[in-house]
Amino acid sequence: MTIHIDAAPGDIAETVLLPGDPYRAKWAAEHFLSDVRQVNAVRGMLGFTGFWQGHRVTFQGSGMGMPSLSIYVNELIRTYDAQTLIRIGSCGAMQSHVGLRDVILAMTATTLSSPSASIFRDVNFAPCADWSLLRAAAAAAESHDVPTHVGGIYSSDTFYDERPDLNEQMVRHGILGVEMEAAELYTLAARYGRRALAVLTVSDHLETGEALHHDLRERSFSDMVEIALEAAFAE
Numbered sequence: 687m688t689i690h691i692d693a694a695p696g697d698i699a700e701t702v703l704l705p706g707d708p709y710r711a712k713w714a715a716e717h718f719l720s721d722v723r724q725v726n727a728v729r730g731m732l733g734f735t736g737f738w739q740g741h742r743v744t745f746q747g748s749g750m751g752m753p754s755l756s757i758y759v760n761e762l763i764r765t766y767d768a769q770t771l772i773r774i775g776s777c778g779a780m781q782s783h784v785g786l787r788d789v790i791l792a793m794t795a796t797t798l799s800s801p802s803a804s805i806f807r808d809v810n811f812a813p814c815a816d817w818s819l820l821r822a823a824a825a826a827a828e829s830h831d832v833p834t835h836v837g838g839i840y841s842s843d844t845f846y847d848e849r850p851d852l853n854e855q856m857v858r859h860g861i862l863g864v865e866m867e868a869a870e871l872y873t874l875a876a877r878y879g880r881r882a883l884a885v886l887t888v889s890d891h892l893e894t895g896e897a898l899h900h901d902l903r904e905r906s907f908s909d910m911v912e913i914a915l916e917a918a919f920a921e
């Protein structure tokens with residue numbers, strides 16, 4: 687048990703999929719896992735452990751933003767010894783060739799700040815995905831009928847952004863989409879020698895202003911979840 691996760695030792699699988707939304711964790715666990723058990727409800731940040739094709743998996747909500755994700759990922763790694771951590775999140779598209787509901791595999795995650803920024807001082811650390819997971823996710827995506835893009839994303843501290851100039855620089859440098867957690871996930875995975883990846887579904891488009899209803903963000907991103915599961919257990 688930790689301060690934020692009520693699971694007993696052994697209740698959390700080595701492979702943890704992390705949606706920001708705890709109700710996406712509930713939907714995904716009910717939809718994709720068998721023999722499912724709820725393992726966390728502290729602060730409503732739901733977690734579930736079950737089996738996907740014989741493999742033990744935990745879906746654990748991580749909340750919104752890097753400070754929240756940092757709490758869950760620190761506890762999942764340091765107390766529960768999680769080895770593979772895959773974020774399954776929504777994001778805003780930043781390029782015109784990226785469409786609503788497309789999948790993005792985040793090779794790198796640029797950020798202005800993160801809970802880890804202070805330990806790097808003057809260094810601009812480059813948070814990046816685990817190569818074996820990224821390669822496996824790209825291969826898995828080929829058998830899904832969903833346009834998939836691999837490249838850099840931007841992990842922002844704000845959803846309601848007041849710095850359009852920053853977004854302009856991201857767009858100019860080919861950043862595919864914006865979300866709020868991956869950079870800290872990649873940094874913590876690097877620190878503790880774990881595997882991490884962010885598989886994202888485009889829920890908003892910064893250029894067109896399109897935005898999916900919250901019900902769809904919670905319960906419709908099946909391709910993203912399947913790609914993450916297939917990557918996690920690829921041979």
Ligand SMILES: O=P(O)(O)O[C@H]1O[C@H](CO)[C@@H](O)[C@H]1O
Pocket residue numbers: 705706707749750751774775776777845865866867903
């Ligand atoms: O859908 P999730 O996984 O929460 O991810 C995105 O959605 C939230 C903002 O609506 C932020 O957490 C952002 O990163």
Ligand SMILES: O=c1cc[nH]c(=O)[nH]1
Pocket residue numbers: 776777778779844845864865866889890
């Ligand atoms: O951080 C996020 C997440 C989803 N959509 C956005 O536009 N931003």
